[in-house]
Every structure is written in structure tokens, then in C-alpha cells.
Amino acid sequence: MKTFLTRRACMTAVALGALTAAIPAMAQSPFPSQPIKMIVPYPAGGATDALGRMMAQKLGEAWNTSVVVENKPGAGGTIGNNAVAKAPADGYTILMTITAIIQQPLLMTLPYDPLKDFAPVVQVAKSPSMFAVPLNSPANTLKDFITLVKANPGKYNYGTYGAGTSSHIQGALLNLQGKLDMVHVPFQGAAPLVNNMVGGQLTSAFIDSASARAHLKSFKPLAVTGTQRIAALPDVPTFKELGFHSYEPLGWFGMLLPVNTPAAIVTKYSEEFNRILRMPDVVARIEGFGLGVGGGKPEEFAQVMKSDAQVYATIIKDAGIKLSQ
Known part of the structure; x- marks a missing residue:
């Protein structure tokens, strides 16, 4: 038995075929096709926020789209980090974060795993730290300082910009x-730490380079983290040069996407x-932050995230x- 299709049925079949063929093309529309949200898990005004806004502006200009920076501070950055970890993996939510994201899970229970729940994109900037003493300290080298501390038990401390931060970990190390036997003195951020250091209320401190850059003549840096000396302090040795280990990791600012974001979008x-x-203006701005x-x-x-986390885990x-320290 032969089957005959009416003209209307044929036209309907053709239209359905065309629509079906168009669906994959519609689903694969060029990225981005809608505004992008960049989460900064810290308050507006800090280095993380400033760097994030600079990168968002440049990205928006390059892709001819809106990149909206949303500050989600709280709980040491974990609220904003978690918001991105739980966001759809479609590329429209990206995180501007810092080294703390891999340190915090080593000290507390969190609802996300930084090494499993994010897709690393790029390091934006690197931040060495320095160990410094007041200008009136008799110590001019790290060796001098260690000798002083051992000769005066219970009289020396080290200031940091917060419990559980890089500076705390470095001081404990x-x-x-x-x-x-130095006593840990944590502050709520780098600004009060630097103010107390300059004011002479501390006998030593670990300070990140961005926070210290405007005060380098107000205290004496004795050593820096990382594997290379920093340009602003060419005469100050690294801890590694002085025979100490595990000071190689630098602090960093970086971009992360939710895990399972398509590889093409990450790329x-x-x-x-x-x-x-x-870009020259971007390089100048980052270097201007120290x-x-x-x-x-x-x-x-x-790999940086993974290896740094292993180093910090061992130190902790x-x-x-x-x-609670």
C-alpha cells in the first residue's frame, strides 16, 4: 500500500526539519551573549577589588559586553567564593580571588573545595611578603633578629593582617x-597592621608588598618571600637565600570559574x-600596587594552587x- 502526503503535510515536515536543525545552532550562540558577573569576595576599595574592576573594564571593552563587578564580602571571602562555586557553569559568573581561598579549607570546614569546585583561569598578579622590624630595632639582618629574640624570651611578637592568613602562616613558620617564641598579634587587615608597625607598637611583622610599598622607609625589611629578590628592595635577601624553606610560595590574585565550565570558554x-x-597601562597599574x-x-x-596548598598544609x-591562636 502506498502512502501519499498532502502538500500541507510536506510543508510542515520541511518546517519541522529546519527548526530541528536550527536548535543546535541556537544553543551554540557565540559566547558571551549576555552580561557577565565578576564576583569579588571582599569589600570595595581594596587591592582585590581594584584589580578586579580593572580586568572587568578591559574584558568588557574587548568583548563588547557588560561585565558587572559584584562585591560579596564576609567570612574572610568564603561567602563570595561559595557563590561562584555554586553558580551555573556557563561562563557568566567568574571569581576574582586571592591566596586565602586555598588556605582557609586547611583551617576550617567550608561548603566548597577550592581544588575541585573551580576551574582555574589565570593568575592576575603575584604578591611577595616581607618580614620587617621597626627602624629603632637593633637588628639589621634576620640573623641579628633571631639572636635578639633568643636572648630576650617572651619579649618579641610578630604582627599579621589576620589569623589564618599568609602572614600568620609565615610568622608561625x-x-x-x-x-x-614570638607571640602572634593579628589585626583586622593590612592597614592597621602597617599603622602599628610604623608606630612602633610591634617588634616585627609580616607585611604583603602591596600594603608595604608606601612605607618602605618607615621600617626595616629583613627578608622577603619567593624565590627572587623584589625590585623595590634589591638588597633584601629571600628567606631561601638565608637557609629557610617553604617561603617560596607568593601570594596571588587570580580568576576562577565554576568547575565544569566548558573548556572552550575557559580558554x-x-x-x-x-x-x-x-597591556602597558595594565602592567603599570599592577606594578604600581607593588x-x-x-x-x-x-x-x-x-598547578600553582595545588603545590601552594600542599606547602601551606605542611606548615599548618x-x-x-x-x-584560635
Whole structure:
């Protein structure tokens, strides 16, 4: 038996076929096709916020789209971090974060895993830290300082910009490796730390380079973190040069997307951010903060996060660091 189709049925079949063929094309519309939200998990006005807004502006100009910066401060950055970890993995929500994201899970229970719930995109900037003493300190070298502390038990402290931060971890490591008994004095942020250091209320402190850059003549830096001396302090040795270990990791600012974001979108972001980070005005702005310019492939940033987390985990365990300290 033969089956005959009416003219209307044929036209309907053709239209349905065309619509079906169009659906994949519609689903694969060019990225981005809507505004992008950049979450900064800290208050407006800080270095993380400033860098995030600069990158958002450049990205918006390059992609001819709106990139809206949304500050989600609270709980040391974990509220904003979690918002991105739980966001749809479609590329329209990106996180501008800092080293603390890999340190906090080593000290507290969090609703996300920084090494499993995010797709690394790029390091934006790198931040060495320095160990410094007041101008009136008799110590002119780290060796001098260690000798002083050992000769005066219970009289020396180290200030940091918060419990559980890089500066806290670095100070505990110096106590451990130098066999010292310095008391940890945490502050709520870098600004009060620097003010108390300049004012002479502390006998030593670990300060990040961005916060210290305007005060380098107000105290005496004795050593810096990382594997290279920093340009602003060419005569100050690294801890590694002085025989200390595990001071190699630098602080960093970086971009992360939710895990399972399509690889093509991660690559698109990475390539664009790397192009932006080569712009002379961007380089000047980052270096003006006292930071090093970042860059690199997503897999390189992923390796930095993983290796740094391993170093911090060992220090925290060996030094017995607790947030109640």
C-alpha cells in the first residue's frame, strides 16, 4: 500500500526539519551573549577589588559586553567564593580571588573545595611578603633578629593582617624554623597592621608588598618571600637565600570559574586575560600596587594552587596553627 502526503503535510515536515536543525545552532550562540558577573569576595576599595574592576573594564571593552563587578564580602571571602562555586557553569559568573581561598579549607570546614569546585583561569598578579622590624630595632639582618629574640624570651611578637592568613602562616613558620617564641598579634587587615608597625607598637611583622610599598622607609625589611629578590628592595635577601624553606610560595590574585565550565570558554577567558595582562597601562597599574604581573595558562595556575596548598598544609600541621591562636 502506498502512502501519499498532502502538500500541507510536506510543508510542515520541511518546517519541522529546519527548526530541528536550527536548535543546535541556537544553543551554540557565540559566547558571551549576555552580561557577565565578576564576583569579588571582599569589600570595595581594596587591592582585590581594584584589580578586579580593572580586568572587568578591559574584558568588557574587548568583548563588547557588560561585565558587572559584584562585591560579596564576609567570612574572610568564603561567602563570595561559595557563590561562584555554586553558580551555573556557563561562563557568566567568574571569581576574582586571592591566596586565602586555598588556605582557609586547611583551617576550617567550608561548603566548597577550592581544588575541585573551580576551574582555574589565570593568575592576575603575584604578591611577595616581607618580614620587617621597626627602624629603632637593633637588628639589621634576620640573623641579628633571631639572636635578639633568643636572648630576650617572651619579649618579641610578630604582627599579621589576620589569623589564618599568609602572614600568620609565615610568622608561625619562622617561629618553628628559627626555634623562637614570638607571640602572634593579628589585626583586622593590612592597614592597621602597617599603622602599628610604623608606630612602633610591634617588634616585627609580616607585611604583603602591596600594603608595604608606601612605607618602605618607615621600617626595616629583613627578608622577603619567593624565590627572587623584589625590585623595590634589591638588597633584601629571600628567606631561601638565608637557609629557610617553604617561603617560596607568593601570594596571588587570580580568576576562577565554576568547575565544569566548558573548556572552550575557559580558554577564551584565559587568552583574553593574558592579552590584557600584556597591556602597558595594565602592567603599570599592577606594578604600581607593588605587585608582580601574572599570566599563564589555566593548567599552570592549577598547578600553582595545588603545590601552594600542599606547602601551606605542611606548615599548618607542623606549626600547629589554629584559628584560635
